[in-house]
Amino acid sequence: MSISENFFERVYNVVRKIPYGKVTSYGEIAKFLGAVRSARMVGWAMNAAHNDDTIPAHRVVNKQGLLTGKHHFDGTNLMQQLLESEGIIIKNNKIINFNEVFWIPKKKSPINNPYNENI
DNA sequence: CGACTGACACTAT
């Protein structure tokens, strides 16, 4: 605890900022934190975040839109169901309309859909 | 203190 706590805190802060019906990737979060290579750490932070209800970890997926962390949720399809309930379409643990629901952590306004060509 | 692990991402084959 101490410095690392800050790191985790940042990750949580970003994840909490994810709007309803939107998702983001570990890499983008890591990039937002200033460490693209620490994408794995984001996932690790999520692991610890699993203990925190205020963190919508189900809105965090890998860059392929694949629900890699769904296995870490209680139910088998809990993560998928949560996302689907938010209007996100998932097929075979993969987000179909990924580019539509993809959201990038930004300090600016919440915006809506400026990132279409990014992926 | 050293080694292994991990909810990823990128590059190369």
Next chain:
DNA sequence: TATAGTGCCAGTC
């Protein structure tokens, strides 16, 4: 285009 291997940072054993 798909699969395999490597790099990365932080935490835990």
